[in-house]
Amino acid sequence: MLLSFLSPLHLSSTALIPHRRFTSAALRTQPPPPPPSAPPQSPPNSLSLNPNNLNSSAPPPSLSCALQCPHFQSCSGCTHEYDLHHPSVVDEAAEFFKRHGVFDFTFDSCRLYGWRCRAKLAVRGSSANPLIGLYEEGTHNVVDIPECRAHHPNINAAVELLRKGIAELEVEPYDEDLGTGELRYVQMVVTTHMSSLPFSERYRNGKVQVTLVWNSRSETTPNSEKLNSLANFLWTNGGQRNKINLIHSIWANFQTSSSNIIFGNRWRHLVGERDFWEHVGGIDIYLTPSSFGQANTRAFDSLLRKLHKYVPYGSSVTDLYGGAGVIGLSLAVTKKCRSVRCVEINKESKHCFEKTVSRLPNVGDSNMSWHNVDASLEPLSWLMGSDVVVVDPPRKGLDDSLISALQSLSSVKRKAVTSTSSASNTKEEKRPWVLREREGSVSIQGSANRSESDLLPQTLVYISCGWDSFKKDCKQLLSHKAWHLDKAHGFNFFPGTESIEILAIFKRDSGLTPKKKVSKIKKPKKSSRG
Numbered sequence: 001m002l003l004s005f006l007s008p009l010h011l012s013s014t015a016l017i018p019h020r021r022f023t024s025a026a027l028r029t030q031p032p033p034p035p036p037s038a039p040p041q042s043p044p045n046s047l048s049l050n051p052n053n054l055n056s057s058a059p060p061p062s063l064s065c066a067l068q069c070p071h072f073q074s075c076s077g078c079t080h081e082y083d084l085h086h087p088s089v090v091d092e093a094a095e096f097f098k099r100h101g102v103f104d105f106t107f108d109s110c111r112l113y114g115w116r117c118r119a120k121l122a123v124r125g126s127s128a129n130p131l132i133g134l135y136e137e138g139t140h141n142v143v144d145i146p147e148c149r150a151h152h153p154n155i156n157a158a159v160e161l162l163r164k165g166i167a168e169l170e171v172e173p174y175d176e177d178l179g180t181g182e183l184r185y186v187q188m189v190v191t192t193h194m195s196s197l198p199f200s201e202r203y204r205n206g207k208v209q210v211t212l213v214w215n216s217r218s219e220t221t222p223n224s225e226k227l228n229s230l231a232n233f234l235w236t237n238g239g240q241r242n243k244i245n246l247i248h249s250i251w252a253n254f255q256t257s258s259s260n261i262i263f264g265n266r267w268r269h270l271v272g273e274r275d276f277w278e279h280v281g282g283i284d285i286y287l288t289p290s291s292f293g294q295a296n297t298r299a300f301d302s303l304l305r306k307l308h309k310y311v312p313y314g315s316s317v318t319d320l321y322g323g324a325g326v327i328g329l330s331l332a333v334t335k336k337c338r339s340v341r342c343v344e345i346n347k348e349s350k351h352c353f354e355k356t357v358s359r360l361p362n363v364g365d366s367n368m369s370w371h372n373v374d375a376s377l378e379p380l381s382w383l384m385g386s387d388v389v390v391v392d393p394p395r396k397g398l399d400d401s402l403i404s405a406l407q408s409l410s411s412v413k414r415k416a417v418t419s420t421s422s423a424s425n426t427k428e429e430k431r432p433w434v435l436r437e438r439e440g441s442v443s444i445q446g447s448a449n450r451s452e453s454d455l456l457p458q459t460l461v462y463i464s465c466g467w468d469s470f471k472k473d474c475k476q477l478l479s480h481k482a483w484h485l486d487k488a489h490g491f492n493f494f495p496g497t498e499s500i501e502i503l504a505i506f507k508r509d510s511g512l513t514p515k516k517k518v519s520k521i522k523k524p525k526k527s528s529r530g
């Protein structure tokens with residue numbers, strides 16, 4: 001049997017193995033959790049860590065930053081119950097960066113509760129008693145998590161509405177062993193972008209886009225009537241005409257495969273607003289239910305705002321592993337970039353890129369493009385022509401070919417590369433992968449027309465969700481003396497776990513041994529008195 005543990009931690013379309021839990025049952029005290037609609041405040045946000053103090057004896061667990069979730073022992077989502085504001089990997093990270101010359105690593109503890117704006121949940125059990133949640137660790141038993149402390153409160157509210165709908169309409173949850181039943185999974189994604197509300201009320205009033213993963217090939221199969229009834233139930237009882245006004249829209253995804261892949265290829269918009277917008281990094285971004293999206297909207301916004309500080313105005317930026325180009329486009333607007341090229345393997349993101357560009361303010365001068373390309377093929381051609389390269393790879397880290405290209409930049413003979421570069425050579429192109437790439441590209445020409453093909457990146461921005469792969473990649477980049485680490489920051493993207501998001505800024509070394517400065521010996525001034 002295929003192992004498939006559904007974990008909320010990461011965002012692939014397959015289920016993942018949950019983290020091992022490190023906790024002492026004896027430490028578990030049970031004060032009643034505060035109501036989900038009023039999450040307690042996070043502690044002060046940005047902590048500057050002094051690595052010299054990090055080994056002092058650990059303070060006793062404090063309830064002020066404790067998870068206090070009734071599902072903690074059974075659900076596989078969270079692995080840590082105490083000190084949510086300071087996962088222990090932060091201390092290791094501070095030490096690591098200190099060893100590599102960065103002494104002012106900071107960690108932003110972000111929002112500790114109600115932070116998850118994107119969740120994929122399995123639906124099992126029976127129509128009279130549906131279970132909607134994650135797998136118990138090491139099993140395929142789904143645990144109901146109605147009071148999850150990580151979920152945005154409106155995800156929990158939408159799950160409760162779904163539970164009622166399943167019972168009332170006698171919708172059959174999926175049976176993994178038999179392959180029978182109707183509803184397999186549900187994805188809930190919250191948008192907090194409601195410009196009609198004052199900023200302080202937007203997060204709390206987030207609306208939920210619901211995707212029902214239905215066990216049939218398409219909307220024409222006999223059981224699709226039940227799907228429409230369930231969508232109508234949710235919309236009537238939680239849509240914009242209802243006073244609860246909780247649901248943004250309802251989509252269906254059709255999946256009959258017996259594998260552990262959550263989504264099939266067929267998506268249908270059923271009811272509510274089709275367009276889904278969020279606001280991060282100073283821009284409105286467009287997402288479809290099938291797009292990659294960060295689960296922790298607020299923490300991602302903090303990371304982007306920090307990142308803006310390291311990109312000079314008017315830069316030329318390449319955004320590798322760029323998804324729908326959120327990072328690149330956010331820089332295009334806030335830093336008035338001359339050019340932004342986004343490189344992404346998933347062609348589904350192209351539409352989101354185009355829609356996002358359509359709402360960007362004041363980017364008249366900027367050339368912006370999106371390319372449906374594997375970043376590991378011909379990576380040098382994407383590095384050339386930019387001052388700043390941003391990489392935001394999946395958890396496994398950078399592809400080897402990209403690391404080699406980054407290591408070799410100093411020795412690149414500019415002319416030789418630009419003449420063969422797929423990004424710059426438009427004449428008589430015969431290479432099939434380049435031709436395919438052009439077909440999958442979108443290009444928005446601004447008025448900036450300076451030739452940039454001979455630029456070499458001076459700054460590398462590495463955004464990482466995989467601490468182990470980051471350490472490995474970082475050591476490789478530093479070992480060739482091609483780059484040095486300049487700054488590093490951590491963000492609490494997944495409170496309750498040992499995963500943190502890293503923003504690291506590397507600067508390129510020329511590869512030349514610096515010439516010794518000839519010190520000018522000042523002649524002593526002659527005293528006017530002789």
Ligand SMILES: C[S@@+](CC[C@H](N)C(=O)[O-])C[C@H]1O[C@@H](n2cnc3c(N)ncnc32)[C@H](O)[C@@H]1O
Pocket residue numbers: 292293294320321322323324325326327343344345346373374375376392393394395399465
């Ligand atoms: C962590 S996500 C980051 C997405 C985007 N930067 C964002 O914040 O929305 C990693 C992205 O890399 C893409 N990806 C994975 N392997 C790739 C490759 N070899 N070449 C280009 N993109 C790739 C994935 O499809 C995914 O969209």
